Amino acid sequence: VDSGSDEACDAPDVNEYPPPPKSCRLLLSPRSSSSQDIDDDGDRTYGIYSAVSIPKNHPLTPLGGDLVLHLIDVSTSNEHKTSAHVENTVQLQKWKKYGYIQEAATSGHGGNYEGLGDIWTVLPGISMLGASRQQKQGRPNIWASIPENDEASHPRHQSALAGSFALHYNLTHQVTIPGGLEGGDEVLVDRSGWHRKRALMLNSDDTAVNDGSSNNNSKDDTTMSIDHLFSHGTSLASTFIPSGSIVAPVPVLPLPRDELKFLRLKEWKKVTSFRKRLLKETAGGKSDGEGDVTEDELPLPPDMEWKQQLLLNYCYGHEQSSVLLFPYGVFVNYINHAPSASESTDGPVANVKLQWSERLMNTTTKLDVRSLTPSQLWEQSTPPEGLILELVALKDIKPDEEILLDYGSIWSEAWKEHSDQYPESILKLADDHTLEKEYSPAYIMDDVVTNLRTVEEQTQFPYPENVFTACFYRYDTEATTKSDTVNKGKTEATPWKMSLGLFDMTNLRPCKVISREPANDRFATPQQLKQQGQPPQGKMLYTAIIQNRPGLPANERIPKGTKHIVSGIPRGAFRFVDRPYASDIHLDGAFRHNIGVDEAGIYPEVWLDLKSE
Numbered sequence: 113v114d115s116g117s118d119e120a121c122d123a124p125d126v127n128e129y130p131p132p133p134k135s136c137r138l139l140l141s142p143r144s145s146s147s148q149d150i151d152d153d154g155d156r157t158y159g160i161y162s163a164v165s166i167p168k169n170h171p172l173t174p175l176g177g178d179l180v181l182h183l184i185d186v187s188t189s190n191e192h193k194t195s196a197h198v199e200n201t202v203q204l205q206k207w208k209k210y211g212y213i214q215e216a217a218t219s220g221h222g223g224n225y226e227g228l229g230d231i232w233t234v235l236p237g238i239s240m241l242g243a244s245r246q247q248k249q250g251r252p253n254i255w256a257s258i259p260e261n262d263e264a265s266h267p268r269h270q271s272a273l274a275g276s277f278a279l280h281y282n283l284t285h286q287v288t289i290p291g292g293l294e295g296g297d298e299v300l301v302d303r304s305g306w307h308r309k310r311a312l313m314l315n316s317d318d319t320a321v322n323d324g325s326s327n328n329n330s331k332d333d334t335t336m337s338i339d340h341l342f343s344h345g346t347s348l349a350s351t352f353i354p355s356g357s358i359v360a361p362v363p364v365l366p367l368p369r370d371e372l373k374f375l376r377l378k379e380w381k382k383v384t385s386f387r388k389r390l391l392k393e394t395a396g397g398k399s400d401g402e403g404d405v406t407e408d409e410l411p412l413p414p415d416m417e418w419k420q421q422l423l424l425n426y427c428y429g430h431e432q433s434s435v436l437l438f439p440y441g442v443f444v445n446y447i448n449h450a451p452s453a454s455e456s457t458d459g460p461v462a463n464v465k466l467q468w469s470e471r472l473m474n475t476t477t478k479l480d481v482r483s484l485t486p487s488q489l490w491e492q493s494t495p496p497e498g499l500i501l502e503l504v505a506l507k508d509i510k511p512d513e514e515i516l517l518d519y520g521s522i523w524s525e526a527w528k529e530h531s532d533q534y535p536e537s538i539l540k541l542a543d544d545h546t547l548e549k550e551y552s553p554a555y556i557m558d559d560v561v562t563n564l565r566t567v568e569e570q571t572q573f574p575y576p577e578n579v580f581t582a583c584f585y586r587y588d589t590e591a592t593t594k595s596d597t598v599n600k601g602k603t604e605a606t607p608w609k610m611s612l613g614l615f616d617m618t619n620l621r622p623c624k625v626i627s628r629e630p631a632n633d634r635f636a637t638p639q640q641l642k643q644q645g646q647p648p649q650g651k652m653l654y655t656a657i658i659q660n661r662p663g664l665p666a667n668e669r670i671p672k673g674t675k676h677i678v679s680g681i682p683r684g685a686f687r688f689v690d691r692p693y694a695s696d697i698h699l700d701g702a703f704r705h706n707i708g709v710d711e712a713g714i715y716p717e718v719w720l721d722l723k724s725e
């Protein structure tokens with residue numbers, strides 16, 4: 113990532129792999145082997161290093177943050193699902209085990225209401241690339257904000273693009289370490305929830321929380337000399353980019369195409385019973401078990417089709433291969449398609465191409481997984497980290513010029529077919545998403561509804577069906593015994609309190625607003641309110657029944673049968689949330705297609721397992 117200076121980088125020769133331009137802010141570089149045991153959920157061979165000093169509270173990437181993708185109803189246990197489905201997420205589970213993806217319910221980046229099953233969050237860029245440092249060894253030195261959420265001016269009624277791109281984006285990371293990062297320091301991400309745990313501890317009476325400034329936070333094993341970084345690393349983007357130079361490294365994780373096929377939790381239940389019935393019928397009369405089919409070999413019920421996770425649209429793929437490659441370099445997932453300059457076009461043309469980064473791949477002694485067949489790839493015990501592509505400029509790219517990649521002819525045809533069919537393609541919606549029904553995204557409701565309606569008012573003036581109200585609130589079983597909580601039988605009442613870390617998405621719970629009161633004495637003058645430190649007239653406070661959200665730890669769960677009422681909640685602590693399966697990414701007609709790299713010549717022959725002879 114560039115420091116923001118307009119200084120032109122020297123035009124390098126791609127084959128000689130010159131060092132990155134000195135204006136670079138962040139570099140991706142092989143880590144020293146001594147620092148590779150930091151991350152106990154899987155070490156990282158490569159790390160992100162700061163090339164400059166970045167003060168505390170400053171963003172790592174001043175131009176913005178990365179996007180956030182959610183995997184919907186990922187099956188991980190037999191609790192509600194078939195064993196076949198479990199087998200189908202083996203690689204994704206490996207990604208999760210090694211800290212490449214996180215559970216939405218606990219990661220604090222939202223998305224946990226997108227489905228009714230397990231939702232996993234994919235955070236490409238800094239969050240996936242960086243090594244993580246666990247609390248016992250020190251502290252992470254960055255912290256991620258809550259991402260922004262909108263449909264990028266492509267509402268479902270108007271655009272063929274609706275539902276085909278991430279609705280959450282701009283997840284930015286800020287430096288949290290006292291004194292800031294110095295040039296050569298490694299960026300250590302917070303995969304263990306260190307910052308969240310700390311906020312919780314500060315919120316309780318425990319004031320003796322070590323802020324990390326004096327604990328075992330030695331930088332020795334993670335800091336590298338700037339000279340070493342510039343000779344071994346690759347910058348994570350640039351401003352003026354001369355033709356032939358490396359625009360950005362693109363680490364990729366391989367994934368079998370099948371793992372992005374999914375069904376909603378409810379649909380899975382139907383499939384399970386349908387398949388069980390089929391299995392009984394086909395097994396009838398057989399005694400030796402030979403030739404028996406397993407459940408996952410059986411078809412879906414006739415009226416059902418596989419859905420594809422949105423992640424597919426962000427993966428590189430080849431029509432003749434079951435291997436998908438998910439790029440997780442900083443900002444690379446934002447790169448849009450444009451045709452190659454050779455195709456006659458009036459519009460913008462592709463200005464970058466993909467190639468393997470022999471420079472970074474050669475620095476590790478690890479097995480080059482490009483020589484493995486897809487099934488050998490999936491047998492690896494860890495997700496292969498050392499696969500790194502790079503984007504190379506096909507022409508001089510000026511500051512502010514959009515970086516564009518040719519997604520290939522197969523993608524272009526698929527997109528043309530989809531957009532030509534629009535709006536029929538989008539109109540082919542699930543029953544609960546028909547356009548006749550009113551749909552208003554949650555983030556718009558948050559913008560336009562100043563005063564929330566009570567449950568009673570909603571019977572007359574309901575909100576659109578796609579949303580519900582939620583509130584940032586921390587419930588602790590202990591809190592119910594505290595003096596400010598009125599406990600009448602099974603009804604508890606307590607005032608709302610602001611606390612450090614409260615606005616973390618993990619604290620967002622469904623709630624029902626039961627009353628609304630002016631925050632102030634309506635006869636007080638503005639001066640009196642100012643003197644008393646009260647909010648201006650017109651502000652409302654709410655009383656609401658707080659509910660549990662799925663996935664809460666036992667100590668945060670309101671016991672069954674207990675009505676937990678909270679008063680004095682400001683409007684700012686409420687959010688409208690899209691109901692499960694309501695946001696655009698769930699539209700049945702939304703475009704799904706991997707980025708085609710068929711013509712880029714990067715897939716080794718051994719991966720082309722779907723090639724017809």
Ligand SMILES: C[S@@+](CC[C@H](N)C(=O)[O-])C[C@H]1O[C@@H](n2cnc3c(N)ncnc32)[C@H](O)[C@@H]1O
Nearest residue numbers: 179273276277278425426445446447448449450
């Ligand atoms: C890797 S993403 C690109 C980033 C995406 N625009 C975003 O903001 O998240 C690929 C998706 O972007 C959209 N896209 C990119 N280039 C496009 C183009 N030239 N025409 C139409 N859609 C495009 C499609 O939805 C595609 O599935």
